[in-house]
Amino acid sequence: MVKQTNEAKSFMRDSQRYMSLPYNPALKERARALRRAGNLAEVLLWNQLKRKQLFGLDFDRQKIIGNYIVDFYCAEKAVVIEVDGSSHDDKAEYDAERDAFLMGLRLAVIHLRDGDVKRNLAGVMDFLRGHPALTTPLEETTPPFQGTPPRETTPPLRGTPPRETTPPLRGTPPREGNNSPPLEGVGGGSSFEGVEGGSPLALWYDQNPDDIAEFEKQMRRKVHYVIKPQHLWGSIAEMARTQNEELLRTLHEGFKYIEDESFASTFQGLFSEINLDSEKLGKKYSDRNAKLCTIITKIAEGLEQFSTNSDTLGDAYEYLIGQFASGSGKKAGEFYTPQQISSILSAIVTLDSQDPSTGKKKHLDSVLDFACGSGSLLLNVRHQLDSHGISKIYGQEKNITTYNLARMNMLLHGVKDSEFEIFHGDTLLNDWDMLREANPAKKPHFDAVVANPPFSYRWEPTEAIGEDVRFKNYGLAPKSAADFAFLLHGFHYLKPEGTMAIILPHGVLFRGGAEERIRRKLLTDGNIDTVIGLPANLFYSTGIPVCILVLKKCKKPDDVLFINASEHFEKGKRQNRLLPEHIDKIIDTYQFRKEEERYSRPVPMEEIETNDYNLNISRYISTAISEEEINLGAVNKELLALENKIVAATKKHNEFLKELGLPPLP
Template sequence: MSQTAIGQDSINAALWAACDTLRGVVDPSTYKDYVLPMLFLKYVSDAWQDHCDTYKAQYGDANDLIEELLKTERFILPPGASFQALHAARFEPGNGERIDRALHAVEDANIAKLRDVFQSIGFNSSKLGDERQKNDILRHLLENFARPELDLRPSRLGELDLIGNAYEYLVSRFASSSGKTAGEFYTPPEVSRLMAQLMNPQQGDEICDPACGFGSLLLQCGRLIRERTGTRRYALFGQEAIGNTWALAKMNLFMHGEDNHRIEWGDTLRNPKLLTSDSGLRRFDVVVANPPFSLEKWGHEAAERDRFRRFARGVPPRTKGDYAFILHMVETMKPGSGRMAVIVPHGVLFRGAAEARIRRRLVEENLLDAVIGLPEKLFYSTGIPGAILVFRKSKADDEVLFIDASRGYEAGKTQNRMRAQDVRRVLDTYAARKPVNTYAHVATRAEIAANEFNLNLSRYVNAFENTVFIDNALLQEEREEFQRELADIDGQIAEHLAEMRP
């Protein structure tokens, strides 16, 4: 292949063009199930060939020696399982079956790193049409990935993380094009970076995301440590409930060179899998997450019997799992060094009943460190603004910092984006921990208690000087939340009355 100049934009454009093959055949939300595994296979195939060529140039025809050297590589590519072999056979029947066989062979040869990754990913699927149509679609997909722009050999890429960046680019485009469905497992990179920097991960840290999606928050934490130290002396942990998303997270971490990780497949709230040897919850230095907002069916029915006692501070509402994730994360912070950041909807800050009681306990135990309001339309899964809650196991004071960063963004046609200066202002304010007019306030525990433990930012940060301002959207959100709470209470009363009737 030619040593043409390479750039991130050309790789991104070639990858997005490959999606044209699937348009009109499958839903945009499932593009990722074909394009991202193909990107993975193309990368490992090009990297393997690059290593083979390097050894041949160094040792000539000493095939036995070269074969032994290849066994020491970070991964193994079995004979016949390469992208190049699939591309050469693309005009023959059975493309789907051949691709699936190749992926399973790669998994078997690297079982410690890729166990079960390709079990829920299938190219030989009727979703792509009958056998003839499917074979033709996959032939075009193989040809798209054979374009010179997608020559992904490490010797051509150099030190640039073009593969990881391309992977994240595709994920963001998939999230944008398929909206809520894809946005549930994707956190915008500027938000991921902000959360990682708030956590300030260090060498030797164990870092966990209990709702890890594609793994972007974990990768940002790891990247921050590498940039500061030049080492990979840290460990990444995660759990993801959706099988395909879990598999893509494993591939994502693999392509970023993150071998020191453990990502489990399963429901964190119903069945946490990151446990100690004596089956207790494993604890971490850093815990980060962007869990699904207000998950309705989160496992309320079993919460009171939770063997890990995660809900000792109170059982969250039946139809809102926000505090279920928060309480799980709080319980998985290490004593002393533990700190966490979680993205939540604003309702978490002010809703009453069970959530108010939980919120009060968290403040009284001096676990809550900061509340950071984010701009609206940052997330693909919802247009409402979110907030970052920061918790720490060991705090230097008993105050809570409130930051209203909701007006710091660059507006887009459909999505807004926090700029570098917006992120920097949040970080500088968090580090200084001092009041900033119309932007930040440091609240004492007594002040929060006087507000009945309501954490709504408008109660602490006066965002507009000398102006009476009413946030109609937020008021409407609060009104709808109160109506839903009232409906829940009415339902519970009706149940109790029914039980009391003879």
Template sequence: MNKQQLAAKIWESANKMRSKIEANEYKDYILGFIFYKYLSDKQEQWLLKRDYAPEDIVEYVNEDDPEIVEASQQSLGYFIAYKDMFSTWIHMGSDFSVDNVRTALSSFTRLISPSHKKVFDGIFNTLETGLSKLGENTKSQTKAVSDLIQLINDIPMDGRQDYDVLGFIYEYLIEKFAANAGKKAGEFYTPHEVSVLMSELIAAHLKGQKELKIYDPTSGSGSLLINIGHAIAKYMDNPDCIRYYAQELKANTYNLTRMNLVMRGILPYNIVTRNGDTLEDDWPYFDEADPVMTYDPLYVDAVVSNPPYSQRWEPKGKENDPRYARYGIAPKSKADYAFLLHDLYHLKPDGIMTIVLPHGVLFRGGEEGQIRKNLIEQNNIDVIIGLPANIFFGTGIPTIIMVLRQKRENTDVLIVDASKGFEKEGKNNKLRACDIRKIVDTVTMRLDIPKYSRSITREEIRANDYNLNIPRYVDSSEAAESWDIYASMFGGIPETELAELNAYWNLFPSLKNELFVAENGYAQLRTEHLKQTIQENADVKAFLQHYQDAFSDLGEKLDQALIGQADQLSIPKAEDEIAGMILNRFEDIALADKYEAYQIFKTEYEQIAGDLELIQTEGMDAVRQVDPNMVAKKKGDDEKEVQEGWKGHIIPFEFAQKIFLKADLDAVDAKKARLQEIPSEYENILEECSEEEKETISEALNDSNDAFVIKNVKAMIKVLKQDAEENKILIERLSKAENLNSEEKKLKSEIKSAEEELHLKTKTVIENMTDEDIHHVLVIKWIDPICDGISKLPENLLGVLEKKVKALSEKYADTYEDIENEITKTQNELIKMLDELTGSDTDMAGIMEFRKLLGGE
């Protein structure tokens, strides 16, 4: 299975296993064991590369051999004896105990290399102290730990190029636990999409630099730093030239940061972390033993942070702190600007920072207003991005990303209202790939887009008393619908409202006159066949041809880029290059939304990337591979996996059947279709029977007389045949029901046999595909969905136009006079109905009064 499937399987199992333990706590156990497995497996691989045979590892890898201990510490920074290795726990079977884990973690701490203390010291404290919460006694704790280590044993730890399974699964689990942790989630997790957005903004600014230092002063799980590293690495030849600085207040979350960074293959030298209070102790950089005398501030290329929102802090004594001296002190009740100024202080002159903050920092007054004024006057605020609500786990408050720099050439501030671009996912909103790309493009190219973004001059900000509230500058709200009084009275579509569609009329100059006839500023729709008229317009046809020409070679280019180099391409770089190629083709195509095309590509590429990872890891023969289809079966209290047939490693069986075995598949589908028709034929037979006839044959029906009891039908026919002439019709109907039942049984048997045969045929077909077959299948699976999706975008565009024109024509189709006449007609009809009513004197008095209200005499 690919990394997405493996991650989903581990999450599902882990979530079932955690029982009553809070998600926020349980994450520390499973993630801690994953990290221990990573370190243990890494040491095994290191030993094997030093020509240790497996039996040598068993016999010699222990503390009694100081040479191997020292060599491991020098190379890896730690030493794990054979008896404490993760794989040893797995092989111990029923002899394994939770005490083995306690001993191993204690030994690990004792045997850390002095040079790696800051990276590894105390990293398993949360796991070690939490083992007792996994059960009431040693037996139950052992069972819980054993289940956990068996679950994560399948995770490969030898991350190959662009096949970072371990990192992906780790991040996947962190996100899932965050989604289940409620308000506590904000303590350690920034949603992946927000992290990617911030990373891309920073990477776009820093690309081209050979060495980088990046810093997160509220690092949480470390995902922000890691995503920046990934984003920047696309533009660097050597990702080992990035140094990561991180500080985190909460100890268990700080451990997540270190684990995450280490497991991404970042060199220990490049990991500089600290467990401490960012606002109290300005770190980096000082020696913990003498913080005052050794203070030497570090300046980095990028700072990224998602600090706790509006947290209380202690500003007393901070007046002379160099971080705040130029700008002011944040109020005691809200530390938002304290975090921002800390980040800004550590930026190099040409550096960049992004920070997530609550919306209130844009307009709150007092000390915050003064800090905001100073930031504007000193030209530090570069961009403000308004995010959708409910985008962070555990809080629905509106948030922003602020981009700041120490030195800028321009003096304006770009305001981006991205609050409307998202998709709903459960209780939360989520940025889509197209939303992220649009924001990044808007910021990097500093675009002014109506109702989305605008560059604001410093003079305009001053005129607004340094209030940066987004709606003051960018109005993204939908315009309130207005009604033309003349058109409401006399009909017709106002030209002013047709002018709102000028983007279409400019693109299709002849279309407006083909759709409308206009007089004195008001137009009437001149065709009943709106869709047909639009599609047959010469300008529309020319546009469609132009669009088709722009993408005529897209399939060929994708084939060359993906299938032609499947075993060697860089998956993230290929994604970036193809995305650029697709977006560039929209440069001279008006109205079509290039970000819709980008979303189509990104959605499909997720699947393609999973397939490419398998091909690059296992070779092209992976496409021919068929795996046992394992399903969970419950027997009593136990659940175990059993095989139910086969499944394609990369090519789904259903997919192969549609391509290579269509005739067989159609034959099975035809039988299934016939099987689905039979229930309605039973119903038709019963509908033909009167209630009296149903009573006659009730022995062959269920208690409510609305379905046949087939086992009784034959006996009922036998009874009816005693007077065959009189019961001729009923005998025919029951015989028909009996025949339908026979056909139904036969079809079910035939379908089962045919499906089993088709299943085995499919297995054989996949396993015996030629190279040409593989190419054909991958074109259909990878390339066609992208090309087909992008080719349909003009249809969507024309569909929107048709919908808008139809809405305008219907808006004024009924004039006020028409509506008044309809009301009068309805009232008159109701009066006539009231005249026909009879009742008591009081009833009639009430009816007469109602009649008067309706306008009757």
């Protein structure tokens, strides 16, 4: 091994010399053309590399090195990645010359086959994450080969697990043991089909028992979890395909391992709602095992047709939740906020709170959804700022099934266990110890709060709750509707410079009694920033129109912005829909505080006070279309002219009738 730093310096000199050759317009144009016409496999891989999914490394695409154009190049690691199609077999001599030239520059060359990238992108990324050329510091890389290099110029070191270096939970794992072996052709075209003893990772575990602890330590450092080889999807799918009698027991063991040991933080009860011993699967163990073999085999066959990267799998999970919600009627309100509405809330809370017109915040330390359901709203906020824009997301959910849905949703969207915390508990009782912190210096507060709590939820507030710091200065919401109780809970934990957006029924805008007193105090304290009225029948759980309240503890304008979007939607058979232009109009109006007739208006507090703090949108924005004023004189003149024409026509007609000897018209 070359350990002197002058080796790295020599590489840099050689590289700079060959990358600063005289300007070649034809080669430059060829590189640009390749970038524009890149095949599907290159585009899929580039989408991962440009988002720095490989240890945060920067890659160039269609890089000119000497007189050659390479697919992907990483200067920091001195690595070239080539995606080879079937046509490359006809260019073997050219490829060999190019690779020899690159190796002369001390560049490592990794070859991938486009079929593997298209079929199993997640597996290809896992292979790259475990490749020594990308994991070993530059000073410690192997010196260049002499002559024509092999297809994989940096062979795996002993003790480094082959290919499945990242046990894939964040995406469908490589298809181990099925008809299509994992990553067939990647890095040299090797196939593991038919290898005795199971998958490559399983073999490595068997052959390197002393290295397992260190390997798993590295895995937890890089991707925050470990899954044993026998619990990977490929192994499970192979057991199902071969009707293995141990499948059911292996699933039980796998679920328990994931709950207790896979992650640094335990995920107790993650699979508590899955009953593999249900008699619906069969009365006897053998019957249940056989049924699961059939089900899993069918799923594996279906998954072969789709991309297996983490984004696709997470989106598919989200889609299934949405489809389940659409067929669940009123129960859907317990766990799902339609994406179109989530987009509005998430866009609002990520804009600058003091001056939204300046655009999005660059970073949020924390986001809270205290009635998070399946977690789709939290993920939408995360998506607004990309995966590194939020330090940690927090959620709370009372329903145990929905709570587990939320945790799975986070993991399947690639959110590391250290980047989120979902608590199972009752929001109104505030039984989350973290939120009950008595020390003000340690009490958590959040940059953004979003929520879609259950509408008009009946609750039983006690005398002790009346003294709760969340409600003490405002009073308690009525037993018949806890809407303001949910609002005050979230508002209490909002940072002074934060933004809160919550979905509530229209009743909170105008109902009297205790709700009127709470509403009045929020208004006089200057905490209600915007009221947005949405169309009816947008939700799976109710057909009533709802509103979005935007609240801030500190806001600049001394008015309340009203947006009446109730008439801007596309009508559907079962549900109405907000189209992208409707969503953009709402967000744009909020961001720039626009005034538009029959749609939006900033209303001064004096006017709201004269309306007894009633926030009914129709009081401030009229949707009535004024009738066109009628000119009675002109209409009368027109009628007289018509009357004269009728008289003249009748007279002429009667003359014809007289000639014919027929009686005249009256």
